[in-house]
Amino acid sequence: MxxxxxxxxxxxxxxxxxxxxxxxxxxxxxxxxxxxxxxxxxxxxxxxxxxxxxxxxxxxxxxxxxxxxxxxxxxxxxxxxxxxxxxxxxxxxxxxxxxxxxxxxxxxxxxxxxxxCGVLGIIFFLIGFFIILFDKVKQREIRYLRENGKRISTKFAHVKFNNGLAVNGRNPFLIYSQWLDTNTNELYVFKSDNIWFDPTDFIGTEPIKVMIDPKNPKKYYMDISFLPAMKN
Known part of the structure; x- marks a missing residue:
């Protein structure tokens, strides 16, 4: 956004x-x-x-x-x-x-x-700096998972609001999906990045692709490229 x-x-x-x-x-x-x-x-x-x-x-x-x-x-x-x-x-x-x-x-x-002025300036600067740094680190992790991650097919679970974030009074949406690792019989739940429109109508019956780190499935990236791009 x-x-x-x-x-x-x-x-x-x-x-x-x-x-x-x-x-x-x-x-x-x-x-x-x-x-x-x-x-x-x-x-x-x-x-x-x-x-x-x-x-x-x-x-x-x-x-x-x-x-x-x-x-x-x-x-x-x-x-x-x-x-x-x-x-x-x-x-x-x-x-x-x-x-x-x-x-x-x-x-x-x-x-x-x-x-x-100095204290407020440092606080504002650090907030902006760490937001930008977090974005950079996250994008690097996504690139790594796209290039080296294991692609799995997950089952759509539900869509819900991200109540922990609000911009101009609006909360983004999150897509949740789940995957059962048959080797360990462990169930994993994944969530997408923030989506600033309701994606419900654009989620079909096809599995949702997720890239996971084979060594640690808790590190993952949900591929939501099937959603339309929001232009405003």
Whole structure:
């Protein structure tokens, strides 16, 4: 299904974009620290706002520049409970050319943004990467079974939804078949890859071909090439 292919590359792209953003913000903060001047500031107010039906707070800080100009600023993040208290003294970093863009000299104020972007970026990237890697490994296994596997004829059992996967509110279908190994009197049940339309009407009375690893029948590939190709 095209949606699944779109999802894995979307996760990969978002991950790379977030990692790039994290590196950008890190370099920006590092450059800011290199040229920033320091001053002592005081938390003069805790500004309230609502987030997810709870009250959060961010500090309003007052400090004086080297030239004696009073500047007020607030952080870009809010917390609950408050990270600072009224009247608390904090060290301030500021650019003499843009004192209003000052920041409290603390890990959260300086590095929380790059850290969040970096962590989310790695998570998104790894999800996309492992989906793509899983597909590559699976395709390699299928090629091996097609070239080296033992072809067996299995009996159609039933069709059911794959409730473990949903895309845009839709669940794919799975074809189940079974095969009795007369040498061991063991019954094996096989299932197809995900099918994004109901295949029931296209399953005839002919046996369903399955390629198995002779050394391990649990490794197999069901041949569903008899089904029509879905074009949308």
């Amino acid at each position: 095209k949606a699944l292919s779109f999802i894995k590359y979307t996760f990969l792209t978002i991950g790379l974009a977030l990692i790039a953003a994290a590196l950008y913000f890190y370099q920006k903060q590092h450059a800011f620290q290199e040229k920033a001047l320091t001053a002592q500031g005081t938390v003069i107010e805790l500004l309230e706002s609502t987030s997810d039906n709870s009250i959060v707070y961010k500090p309003l800080v007052l400090f004086k520049t080297k030239e004696g100009k009073e500047v007020k600023f607030t952080t870009s993040f809010s917390t609950s409970p408050p990270s600072y208290s009224m009247g608390e003294s904090v060290e301030v970093l500021y650019d003499s050319a843009e004192p209003n863009s000052a920041s409290i000299n603390g890990f959260t104020s300086l590095w929380l943004g790059p850290l969040i």
